[in-house]
Every structure is written in C-alpha cells, then in structure tokens.
Amino acid sequence: xxxxxxxxxxxxxxxxxxxxxxxxxxxxxxxxxxxxxxxxxxxxxxxxxxxxxxxxxxxxxxxxxxxxxxxxxxxxxxxxxxxxxxxxxxxxxxxxxxxxxxxxxxxxxxxxxxxxxxxxxxxxxxxxxxxxxxxxxxxxxxxxxxxxxxxxxxxxxxxxxxxxxxxxxxxxxxxxxxxxxxxxxxxxxxxxxxxxxxxxxxxxxxxxxxxxxxxxxxxxxxxxxxxxxxxxxxxxxxxxxxxxxxxxxxxxxxxxxxxxxxxxxxxxxxxxxxxxxxxxxxxxxxxxxxxxxxxxxxxxxxxxxx
Numbered sequence: 001x002x003x004x005x006x007x008x009x010x011x012x013x014x015x016x017x018x019x020x021x022x023x024x025x026x027x028x029x030x031x032x033x034x035x036x037x038x039x040x041x042x043x044x045x046x047x048x049x050x051x052x053x054x055x056x057x058x059x060x061x062x063x064x065x066x067x068x069x070x071x072x073x074x075x076x077x078x079x080x081x082x083x084x085x086x087x088x089x090x091x092x093x094x095x096x097x098x099x100x101x102x103x104x105x106x107x108x109x110x111x112x113x114x115x116x117x118x119x120x121x122x123x124x125x126x127x128x129x130x131x132x133x134x135x136x137x138x139x140x141x142x143x144x145x146x147x148x149x150x151x152x153x154x155x156x157x158x159x160x161x162x163x164x165x166x167x168x169x170x171x172x173x174x175x176x177x178x179x180x181x182x183x184x185x186x187x188x189x190x191x192x193x194x195x196x197x198x199x200x201x202x203x204x205x206x207x208x209x210x211x212x213x214x215x216x217x218x219x220x221x222x223x224x225x226x227x228x229x230x231x232x233x234x235x236x237x238x239x240x241x242x243x244x245x246x247x248x249x250x251x252x253x254x255x256x257x258x259x260x261x262x263x264x265x266x267x268x269x270x271x272x273x274x275x276x277x278x279x280x281x282x283x284x285x286x287x288x289x290x291x292x293x294x295x296x297x298x299x300x301x302x303x304x305x306x
Contacts (some may be wrong), residue, residue: 007066010097023059029153030159045153047144049129056136056143062098067094067135069128070103077116086110088123094139102138106131170271207261 012020032051038044056065075087088108095101108126110119139146146152 004294007097008095008099012098018179026144027141027146027149028144028156030156033156034148045147045156047133047147049133051097052133052136052144057218059142063098067092069131072127073126074120077120079116082114083112084110084114084116084119085112086119086123088114088120090127090131092128092135093137094132101134104131104134104138106134137301148279219232 028047032047032055033045034048035045037044063082067089070093071091073089075089076085078129080083086109090106090108092106093103106127107121107130110123110126113119113122132145132293137146141149226249
C-alpha cells in the first residue's frame with residue numbers, strides 16, 4: 001500500500017498543467033469586475049473577495065490550493081474624541097498542491113467607528129482579504145492580474161455593469177445532499193477494505209511458541225560431558241556412595257604398607273566443573289590435603305616407635 005503524498009508534493013500531470021496554464025493566461029469577463037470610488041473622484045476596478053475565492057476553487061479545485069495568514073501587524077490605533085482609526089497589515093501565502101506559492105502583503109483600514117473592537121475586526125479582515133487577492137493575482141490574469149492592465153480596463157469599461165443574476169430555487173441548498181454523505185462513506189469503506197487486504201495475517205500465540213521452541217539449537221539441550229579430573233580414580237571399584245553429597249575415595253597404599261584414611265571429595269562440583277582455573281585450584285587443594293595426611297601419619301608412626 002502506497003503512502004499518501006502530502007499536500008505541496010503532488011505533481012501536476014502534463015495535460016493538467018497545460019490546461020491550467022492556458023486558463024490562467026485568459027482575462028476576466030467584464031461581468032466579474034466591480035468598481036468603486038477612489039481618491040480624486042476616479043473609479044477603481046476590483047474583484048470581490050468571494051468571487052475570487054470561488055474562481056480559485058473552479059480553477060485549482062477545492063483541494064488544489066490553500067492560503068494562510070503568515071503575519072498580521074496592527075500598525076496604528078488612534079482615538080480622536082470618541083472615534084477610532086485603525087490600520088492593520090497582513091502577509092498572506094497562497095500555495096498550490098505541487099508546492100508553488102505566492103506571498104503578498106495586504107492592508108486594512110477602519111476610520112471613524114466608535115467601537116475599538118469592531119474597528120480592529122474590520123481592519124484585520126480587510127487586510128487578510130486584500131493580501132489574499134494580491135497573492136492570487138501572482139498566478140495569472142484570470143485571478144485578477146489583468147486589472148492592472150490599462151488597455152484591458154478601457155475595454156472592460158465599455159460594457160455596462162451587469163447586475164448578477166439571481167440564483168434559481170433548484171440551485172440553492174437547504175441541507176447537505178445525501179450524495180455527499182454516501183460518497184464519503186464509500187470512500188472510508190474502500191480505504192478500510194484496502195488496509196485489511198494488505199494487512200499481514202498474524203499467527204496464534206501457541207504456534208509462535210512452538211516455532212520458537214523448534215528454532216532453538218539442539219546442542220543447547222544436550223548436557224556437557226563431565227570434565228576429567230586426574231585426582232579422581234577412574235576405577236569404579238574404588239568409588240563408593242556413602243551419602244547423597246559426598247563420595248568416599250579409597251587412596252592407594254602409602255609408603256610403610258599402611259592404608260591412609262578415606263578422604264571425602266566433592267562429587268557434583270568437581271565432576272561438573274568446566275572452568276580450568278577452578279579445576280587447577282581444586283587439584284592443588286587436594287594435593288595439599290594428601291601431603292598433610294602423609295605428614296600426620298609419619299608423625300604418629302614415629303611416636304609409636306618411641
């Protein structure tokens with residue numbers, strides 16, 4: 001299953017790119033242009049914000065572009081008597097789904113209102129809308145760049161200002177159509193089925209335990225053979241089990257024709273020892289014990305003779 005590509009990294013197809021490029025080069029229809037009075041009694045042509053947003057949705061698609069207010073600064077808040085005069089500047093960024101973007105600055109002014117909060121609200125919204133218009137204008141003529149062309153304005157001013165047609169009753173929406181909810185539900189179900197089909201089946205816990213046990217090496221289950229100790233007699237006749245923890249070893253005859261006393265040695269520790277250092281240490285201890293016993297026997301023998 002392919003990972004979804006993030007917005008800003010979706011490349012346009014060749015045909016889609018060519019169609020968009022040819023559309024953005026076209027000029028606006030005169031019906032889309034509005035006029036307002038400017039300083040010095042002149043008329044200024046502009047496009048309304050809601051018209052421009054609807055046009056951008058038609059050109060790029062509702063999910064093909066996005067905009068954000070990067071920065072907004074309150075430049076001035078003046079109060080003269082009981083009226084407020086506010087100026088706000090905004091930086092707006094418009095980005096397409098392939099990562100192309102334009103940033104521009106917009107300005108909003110509110111003069112003569114008696115409420116400071118309403119003055120700030122009006123100035124902030126006007127600055128954001130003005131920044132959005134100027135940022136969209138950077139993509140082409142159809143999004144408002146043609147309004148800066150004087151030749152286009154002379155041509156557009158020849159046409160009478162047409163009043164927008166009233167929407168028909170069948171074109172209005174009182175509630176969200178059921179087709180929208182149905183399409184969203186089908187899309188969610190399709191994603192769920194795809195995820196379940198790609199999901200790797202997991203084995204039960206009992207099978208995993210059996211596989212883990214069979215995967216262990218057989219050598220680890222076998223016990224290591226007991227190391228050979230040179231001090232222990234190999235003849236089974238010389239070994240007798242007196243109890244569960246000791247083994248009595250009958251040593252060979254010492255000088256003088258007398259037999260030494262039986263010496264207890266550790267059975268389990270010495271037979272199962274695998275460290276050569278410990279084996280050598282135990283061998284030396286056993287040798288010292290035998291030498292000490294021989295000396296004791298010689299001393300007792302000399303005392304008896306005396």
